[in-house]
Amino acid sequence: MEKKTLSAKLLASPHIVWSVLFIIAPLIMVAYYSFTNADGNFTLENIKALSDYKEVFLNSIWYGIVATLICLVIAYPTAYFIARSKARVQSTMIMLVMLPMWTSLIVRTYSIMSLIENTGIINTFIQKLGFEPIQMINTSGAVILGMVYDFLPFMILPIYSVLTKLDNKLVEAAHDLGADKITVLTKIVLPLSRSGILSGITMVFVPSVSTFYISQKLGGGNFALVGEIIEGQFVTSNNFNLGASLSLVLMVLILICMAVMNHFSGDEEESSGGLMP
Amino acid sequence: MSTKMNVSSKIYLGLVYFFLYAPIIVLIVFSFNESTSTSVMSGFSFKWYGELLRDADTINAVKNTLLIAVVSSVCATVLGTAAAVGIDKMRNKYLRSAIMNTTNIPMMNPEIVTGISLLLLFAFSSQLLGIKNALGLHTLIIAHITFVLPYVILSVLPKLHQMDHHLSEAAMDLGCTPVKSFFKVVLPSIMPGILTGFIMAFTLSLDDFVISYFVSGPEWQTLPIRLFSMTKKRVKPDMYALSTLIFFVMLVLLMLINFMQARGDKKKEKDK
Amino acid sequence: MKRIISMLFVLILMFSCSVIAFAESSPLTETELQAKYKKLAGTSINVYNWGEYISDGSEGVMNVNEEFEKLTGIKVNYATYATNEDMYTTLKAGGSAYDIVIPSDYMIQRLIEEEYLEKINFDNIPNYKNIMDEYKGLYYDPNDEYSVPYNVGMIGVIYNKKVVKGNPTSWDLMWDERYKGQILQFNNPRDGFATAMFLLGIDVNTQDEKEWRRAYAKLIEQKEVLQSYVSDEIFNKMEAGDAAVAAYYAGDYLLMKDNNPDLEFYYPEEGTNKFVDAVCIPKGCQNKEAAELYINFLLSEEVALANAEYLYYATPNKTVINNDNYSLKGNPILYPDKENEPKTQSYENLNQYTLSLTTKLWSELKIEGASNTAVYIKLGVTAGIGLALIIYTTIKKKKRQKLYDV
Numbered sequence: 001m002e003k004k005t006l007s008a009k010l011l012a013s014p015h016i017v018w019s020v021l022f023i024i025a026p027l028i029m030v031a032y033y034s035f036t037n038a039d040g041n042f043t044l045e046n047i048k049a050l051s052d053y054k055e056v057f058l059n060s061i062w063y064g065i066v067a068t069l070i071c072l073v074i075a076y077p078t079a080y081f082i083a084r085s086k087a088r089v090q091s092t093m094i095m096l097v098m099l100p101m102w103t104s105l106i107v108r109t110y111s112i113m114s115l116i117e118n119t120g121i122i123n124t125f126i127q128k129l130g131f132e133p134i135q136m137i138n139t140s141g142a143v144i145l146g147m148v149y150d151f152l153p154f155m156i157l158p159i160y161s162v163l164t165k166l167d168n169k170l171v172e173a174a175h176d177l178g179a180d181k182i183t184v185l186t187k188i189v190l191p192l193s194r195s196g197i198l199s200g201i202t203m204v205f206v207p208s209v210s211t212f213y214i215s216q217k218l219g220g221g222n223f224a225l226v227g228e229i230i231e232g233q234f235v236t237s238n239n240f241n242l243g244a245s246l247s248l249v250l251m252v253l254i255l256i257c258m259a260v261m262n263h264f265s266g267d268e269e270e271s272s273g274g275l276m277p
Numbered sequence: 278m279s280t281k282m283n284v285s286s287k288i289y290l291g292l293v294y295f296f297l298y299a300p301i302i303v304l305i306v307f308s309f310n311e312s313t314s315t316s317v318m319s320g321f322s323f324k325w326y327g328e329l330l331r332d333a334d335t336i337n338a339v340k341n342t343l344l345i346a347v348v349s350s351v352c353a354t355v356l357g358t359a360a361a362v363g364i365d366k367m368r369n370k371y372l373r374s375a376i377m378n379t380t381n382i383p384m385m386n387p388e389i390v391t392g393i394s395l396l397l398l399f400a401f402s403s404q405l406l407g408i409k410n411a412l413g414l415h416t417l418i419i420a421h422i423t424f425v426l427p428y429v430i431l432s433v434l435p436k437l438h439q440m441d442h443h444l445s446e447a448a449m450d451l452g453c454t455p456v457k458s459f460f461k462v463v464l465p466s467i468m469p470g471i472l473t474g475f476i477m478a479f480t481l482s483l484d485d486f487v488i489s490y491f492v493s494g495p496e497w498q499t500l501p502i503r504l505f506s507m508t509k510k511r512v513k514p515d516m517y518a519l520s521t522l523i524f525f526v527m528l529v530l531l532m533l534i535n536f537m538q539a540r541g542d543k544k545k546e547k548d549k
Numbered sequence: 550m551k552r553i554i555s556m557l558f559v560l561i562l563m564f565s566c567s568v569i570a571f572a573e574s575s576p577l578t579e580t581e582l583q584a585k586y587k588k589l590a591g592t593s594i595n596v597y598n599w600g601e602y603i604s605d606g607s608e609g610v611m612n613v614n615e616e617f618e619k620l621t622g623i624k625v626n627y628a629t630y631a632t633n634e635d636m637y638t639t640l641k642a643g644g645s646a647y648d649i650v651i652p653s654d655y656m657i658q659r660l661i662e663e664e665y666l667e668k669i670n671f672d673n674i675p676n677y678k679n680i681m682d683e684y685k686g687l688y689y690d691p692n693d694e695y696s697v698p699y700n701v702g703m704i705g706v707i708y709n710k711k712v713v714k715g716n717p718t719s720w721d722l723m724w725d726e727r728y729k730g731q732i733l734q735f736n737n738p739r740d741g742f743a744t745a746m747f748l749l750g751i752d753v754n755t756q757d758e759k760e761w762r763r764a765y766a767k768l769i770e771q772k773e774v775l776q777s778y779v780s781d782e783i784f785n786k787m788e789a790g791d792a793a794v795a796a797y798y799a800g801d802y803l804l805m806k807d808n809n810p811d812l813e814f815y816y817p818e819e820g821t822n823k824f825v826d827a828v829c830i831p832k833g834c835q836n837k838e839a840a841e842l843y844i845n846f847l848l849s850e851e852v853a854l855a856n857a858e859y860l861y862y863a864t865p866n867k868t869v870i871n872n873d874n875y876s877l878k879g880n881p882i883l884y885p886d887k888e889n890e891p892k893t894q895s896y897e898n899l900n901q902y903t904l905s906l907t908t909k910l911w912s913e914l915k916i917e918g919a920s921n922t923a924v925y926i927k928l929g930v931t932a933g934i935g936l937a938l939i940i941y942t943t944i945k946k947k948k949r950q951k952l953y954d955v
Contacts, residue, residue, distance in 0.1 A: 007455060008362055008363060008366040008455070009363050009366050009367060010363065011359040011360065011362045011363035012359065012360045012362075012363025012364050012367070012376065013363070014356055014359060014360070015356055015357070015359065015360030015363070015376075015380075015426070015430075016360075016376065018356065018422075018423070018426070019376070019379045019380065022395065022398070022419060022420075022422075022423045023379055023380075023382050023383060023423060024379065025398055026391070026394030026395055026397070026398050027382060027394070029394050029397050029398065030386075030390060030394050074293060077286075077289055078289070078290060078293045081286040081287075081289060081290050082290070084286075088535075088538065088539055088542060089535070091472075091534075091535070091538070092531055092532075092534075092535040093290075094473070094476075095476070095531050096294065096531070097294075097297065098476050098477075098480055099524065099527055099528065099531070100297045100298060100300070100301050101480045101484065102480060102483055102484070102523060102524070102527055103301065103304065103520040103523060103524055104484060104500070104501065104504050104516065104519075104520055105484050105486070105501070106504050106505065106508065106512055106516075107304050107504075107512070107516055107517055107520045108300050108301075108304070110304075110315055110316075110512065111299075111300035111301070111303040111304045111307075112300045114303050114307075114315075114316055115299060115300065115303060121303065149296070149297075149300075152296075152297070153297075153477075153480075154428070154477060157432065157473040157476065157477060158431065158432050158435060158470075158473060160469075160473070161432060161435070161436060161469040161470045161472075161473045162435050162436065162439055164469050165436075165439065165466065165469065192439070195434070195435035195438045195439060196435045198435070199431040199432060199434065199435050202381065202384075202431055203384070203428060203431055203477075206381060206384045206385050207384055207385075209385075210385065210386065210387040210388075211387075212387075226387075227387040227389075230387045230389060230390065231387065231389045234389050234390075234393060235389070240393070243389075243390070244390070247386055247387055247390040250385070250386075250387070251382065251385050251386065254385045255378060255385075258378075258381070262374075
């Protein structure tokens with residue numbers, strides 16, 4: 001038994017080697033830049049300069065949280081209904097969720113803009129119906145819309161893959177024991193899919209804090225997001241040092257948020273372990 | 278857990294798909310525009326499709342993009358699945374979370390940081406080795422594997438978590454070798470996770486611009502690099518035409534796979 | 550005797566040097582050029598250019614790279630970038646050897662200063678004679694050693710005549726409250742600040758922090774009337790009539806006008822930016838001679854004409870400007886005559902402190918006006934809910950454990 005787990009553990013070793021070479025080594029470079037100035041001398045100036053960007057950081061995290069929650073609310077029922085549809089069409093439906101993401105981000109963004117512009121397709125339609133046009137583009141709502149559109153599939157997929165093999169007998173047994181639909185959902189289905197939800201949240205929240213392309217275009221550039229600021233430091237002012245320290249702090253902030261999240265997953269290991277025979 | 282859907286769930290799914298596909302419909306419409314605009318429709322024409330077929334650079338970029346996406350997502354899926362199995366077996370909480378956090382770094386970093394830090398790494402090591410033109414296909418693939426890996430691991434782990442560990446132990450008690458029990462018992466039950474991980478890896482690799490931009494050399498240009506570098510001038514409807522074509526090719530491919538699966542299922546039922 | 554011999558020796562040396570120098574300063578003839586093509590056929594060059602910045606064979610125009618390959622047998626590997634700064638980052642990091650880059654003026658100045666460029670051998674570029682004299686010896690390369698002009702252009706203000714009344718002439722149109730919510734500003738610090746600096750009469754190359762802050766205050770004032778900060782999406786917004794006033798490059802205005810005839814254009818009276826994009830050879834190139842032949846090819850009448858027709862930017866090439874086949878010949882916007890010529894100023898390379906300052910002010914501009922306390926409250930409430938949930942689940946867990954213990 002000991003030997004078996006050891007060999008299984010060894011399966012992670014190529015990944016560990018890869019991580020050291022291509023994740024840790026570049027990370028060390030980022031850390032090096034963030035504690036040096038342009039001449040390569042040690043400095044804490046970059047860290048001090050961060051206080052200029054407090055609000056940007058907090059705003060980005062706030063947008064990330066809101067986008068993640070909206071994604072979760074939309075994605076969970078979607079994944080649930082897909083997992084409950086006929087086995088034959090399931091894989092097609094899942095691929096259909098991903099298919100829009102295979103067209104270029106730029107082209108997709110332009111299309112969304114054509115839809116929600118002040119004189120765009122949706123507003124033209126609304127006006128034809130005799131209502132006042134709605135300001136959609138260049139609002140904070142549009143920024144969040146951009147994030148949700150971009151990351152929704154990354155919430156649907158992991159939840160679906162966990163739900164698809166959920167033991168149907170458990171649900172039936174609960175029904176037989178007199179549980180109503182809502183009880184079944186909250187007491188059985190939801191707890192059992194928690195690991196999928198956590199993966200989904202990670203895959204939406206983490207990148208959405210640092211993203212900016214869609215949200216910048218839809219928000220009209222009126223909202224400074226941290227991803228944009230870091231990009232600006234690297235390419236506009238060519239200040240690698242400040243850019244590196246900004247991204248280092250961003251990483252720490254995300255890690256803190258994820259640690260809070262993981263507190264819930266600790267709870268989950270127990271409950272799912274308890275249910276498995 | 279497949280049962281019949283009721284009407285309201287169908288309506289809900291319809292709305293979600295409509296949300297995902299509304300922009301796609303718009304881009305298909307503008308790909309038939311007569312003028313160079315992508316916001317004002319001035320007439321119907323197929324001319325941008327003709328332009329596209331003559332554009333050897335773009336076609337070449339599409340080929341490069343597909344090659345890189347396929348190779349890197351396959352490699353990342355194999356590497357990531359193995360890693361997930363290993364991580365799942367780890368009982369040391371700190372080691373586990375250390376590896377998980379490291380894995381997530383490329384996802385946490387804004388793409389530009391990943392891109393530039395990898396560029397610096399490649400430039401530095403090529404200087405050590407004395408290679409002049411270091412950037413190319415291999416650096417692109419390495420970079421893509423690196424940034425899609427966390428998505429694969431994050432989709433396989435929940436499935437492993439959900440799996441009944443006693444099953445593989447039972448298989449081994451019955452005389453299966455660990456390798457055989459992995460392929461016969463573990464792999465089939467985590468397959469949906471592997472598949473979703475692969476799809477996500479492929480998708481991310483296909484549309485990545487920032488990281489690819491910094492690690493690509495002069496001979497390996499991808500489609501997103503071409504598209505993003507057009508944004509100083511304008512993106513013309515020929516790129517809409519390209520997106521439309523890619524979309525329909527993929528759609529037809531999906532339909533075919535679905536159709537063949539359906540036939541296979543029917544055959545199986547008959548055999549029974 | 551010895552002295553005479555040594556003097557003679559020196560004389561001979563000087564003479565031979567001058568002969569060589571004379572020989573070197575004569576540009577290649579057509580036959581010599583053909584010989585070079587033969588010699589270099591089969592090699593390749595790596596060209597690094599802006600996206601969509603060369604006539605590429607679409608809609609029946611000339612495919613410049615393909616023609617060059619046909620003529621010389623030298624293969625062209627063509628890569629593209631979106632901004633000067635993107636290109637600078639790739640050059641700075643190294644890792645790939647480019648033979649041709651096409652940066653803008655201020656970036657060339659910077660690249661020369663930091664020694665990233667190779668001196669060009671102009672003998673291999675006989676077509677350099679086609680470049681107009683006014684584009685020789687410019688401030689970024691005063692001795693004409695490193696660069697050959699490719700395109701020139703100016704920034705102006707575009708407006709929709711259906712919305713904007715009268716004949717505006719000043720930058721203050723971009724601050725006009727009557728057009729609130731219909732005005733677009735650049736989404737990059739250099740051009741964005743320049744609009745305010747020209748209006749206020751500030752030198753756009755100043756290194757004085759106070760002046761930048763003055764421009765910043767003006768931009769804050771503008772934020773009230775602005776619709777959004779844009780880059781490439783300006784095309785769609787102006788063409789579809791979503792916005793009515795915007796500053797952009799003259800050549801691109803002509804492209805927009807094709808799709809929306811209501812658009813008008815002017816160069817503001819306070820002055821505006823003029824830029825030159827020029828071809829350079831970076832250090833570490835692998836095929837310098839072929840790169841020079843490529844530059845020569847770009848300067849030939851046919852190719853320069855095809856590029857000028859395709860790009861809609863003004864050309865520094867006199868054979869094109871005087872060409873009767875050139876559809877934009879004498880276009881009043883691209884080539885304003887002496888009386889209407891606007892006051893212009895070029896961008897120069899800023900020092901690191903000023904660059905960082907502009908980026909910082911630019912990001913402050915973006916978050917200005919957003920209520921900063923609100924985000925603290927929102928995040929605080931979220932954290933509170935999170936904390937409550939954690940406490941709740943821990944208590945529940947303990948209770949359950951107690952149940953099992955009993």
